[in-house]
Amino acid sequence: MSPYGRCPEGTHWYISIAFMYNKKVLQHFLHPKFFGNIKNADAIGKVGNPRCGDVMTLYLKIDKKSGIIKDVKFNTLGCAAAVASSDMICEMIKGKTLAEALKVKFEDILKDLGELPPVKVHCSVLATEALRDAIANYKKGPGEKTVRPKL
Numbered sequence: 001m002s003p004y005g006r007c008p009e010g011t012h013w014y015i016s017i018a019f020m021y022n023k024k025v026l027q028h029f030l031h032p033k034f035f036g037n038i039k040n041a042d043a044i045g046k047v048g049n050p051r052c053g054d055v056m057t058l059y060l061k062i063d064k065k066s067g068i069i070k071d072v073k074f075n076t077l078g079c080a081a082a083v084a085s086s087d088m089i090c091e092m093i094k095g096k097t098l099a100e101a102l103k104v105k106f107e108d109i110l111k112d113l114g115e116l117p118p119v120k121v122h123c124s125v126l127a128t129e130a131l132r133d134a135i136a137n138y139k140k141g142p143g144e145k146t147v148r149p150k151l
Contacts, residue, residue, distance in 0.1 A: 022114045029080040033092035036073040045134025054078030056086055058130040067097045081120035085127040088113050
C-alpha cells in the first residue's frame with residue numbers, strides 16, 4: 001500500500017491532480033496532440049517562469065505566402081496546467097494566420113480549457129508569451145533572435 005492512502009503504488013500523483021483539474025485539462029496533459037518539435041521550424045519561441053520552473057518552447061511551420069500556421073508543436077517542462085495550456089494554444093492557432101494567432105489571449109486558453117486553479121493561471125499567460133516570442137522571432141528573420149534574460 002502507498003503512504004498516500006488506498007491507491008496502488010505509484011498512482012498517487014494521478015489522484016492528486018485529478019482533484020485539481022477538470023477532465024479537459026487532464027486530457028490535454030495526459031494525451032497532448034501537439035507535443036514534440038519541428039525540424040527546420042520557421043519560428044521558435046521560448047519562455048520560462050523562474051518562480052515555478054516552467055519552460056515552454058513553441059515551434060511553428062508557416063506558409064510563407066499566406067502567413068498561415070501549417071504546423072505547430074510544443075515542448076514544455078512543467079506542471080499539468082503548463083502542458084495543457086501549451087497543447088491548447090497549439091490547437092487554437094493551427095490553420096490561422098499570424099495576425100489571427102496574435103489575437104489569442106490567455107483568457108481564451110482558460111475559456112477553452114474550462115478552468116484552471118487561480119495559482120495556475122500564469123501557465124496560460126506563459127503559453128501566449130511563447131507564441132508572441134515565436135512570431136516576433138519569425139518577423140525578425142533568420143539570424144536575429146529576441147534577446148531574453150537568462151532563466
